Amino acid sequence: MSEMLIVALDFPTADQALHFIEPLSPDDCILKVGLQLYVASGPQFVKRLVDSGFKVFLDLKFHDIPNTVAGACQSAADLGVWMMNVHAGGGPVMLDAAAKSLASYEKPPILIAVTVLTSMNQAQLGATGVSTSPEAQVKRLAALTAEQGLDGVVCSAQESAMLREQQGQDFVLVTPGIRPLGSEQGDQQRIMTPQDAKQAGSSYIVVGRPITAATNPLAVIKSINDSLR
Ligand SMILES: O=c1ccn([C@@H]2O[C@H](COP(=O)(O)O)[C@@H](O)[C@H]2O)c(=O)[nH]1
Numbered sequence: 569m570s571e572m573l574i575v576a577l578d579f580p581t582a583d584q585a586l587h588f589i590e591p592l593s594p595d596d597c598i599l600k601v602g603l604q605l606y607v608a609s610g611p612q613f614v615k616r617l618v619d620s621g622f623k624v625f626l627d628l629k630f631h632d633i634p635n636t637v638a639g640a641c642q643s644a645a646d647l648g649v650w651m652m653n654v655h656a657g658g659g660p661v662m663l664d665a666a667a668k669s670l671a672s673y674e675k676p677p678i679l680i681a682v683t684v685l686t687s688m689n690q691a692q693l694g695a696t697g698v699s700t701s702p703e704a705q706v707k708r709l710a711a712l713t714a715e716q717g718l719d720g721v722v723c724s725a726q727e728s729a730m731l732r733e734q735q736g737q738d739f740v741l742v743t744p745g746i747r748p749l750g751s752e753q754g755d756q757q758r759i760m761t762p763q764d765a766k767q768a769g770s771s772y773i774v775v776g777r778p779i780t781a782a783t784n785p786l787a788v789i790k791s792i793n794d795s796l797r
Pocket of ligand 1: 754
């Protein structure tokens, strides 16, 4: 039973995603549906995954005016997803609207906010006008997210130990940019191995290409899960 591993289903079609998950059970991993698959296959596909018993993280990173984000959060919650997210950069009023939009649900999804994308380094962050380090910006946005009552953040595992100390044990830390030793870094900048991420205090790790592009994805999932025991 995997409690930490979230697999990113970054596929261009529903058929490819379904083929990939055929040998998997909900005990193997949590499934993440992001922009590519959602745009290609839509809410019905998300519902189908939920109905088949998988925990689903809907990773659409809402970033819009508060009223629009609140409505989008409710539409996502109505699909029965386990976790969903918004961008912390949307600001306190947007974060508050997102959190409040889920208040009437009996069992609301876990709501987290993206801090600084794991594909960004200091230079890329600087190019957006943010002159602090990625760590300082993550710290600031995590504090803002917690103040507005969300459950946690998306950050890199390189910031997990810092945020565990800052926000305590109950704050959810979801960490993409995970690279088992020997796997390709690709476009990720702030990376860590699964074991080191667990050690650093990540609640969940998100792994995409190192699994989906592998010759034997099931073996990689098993090996990651074994390394997390
Ligand atoms: O900061 C972020 C936020 C989200 N992601 C998503 O996680 C996966 C990572 O996939 P890999 O193939 O393991 O790089 C992908 O779906 C991203 O959209 C992220 O990487 N960083």
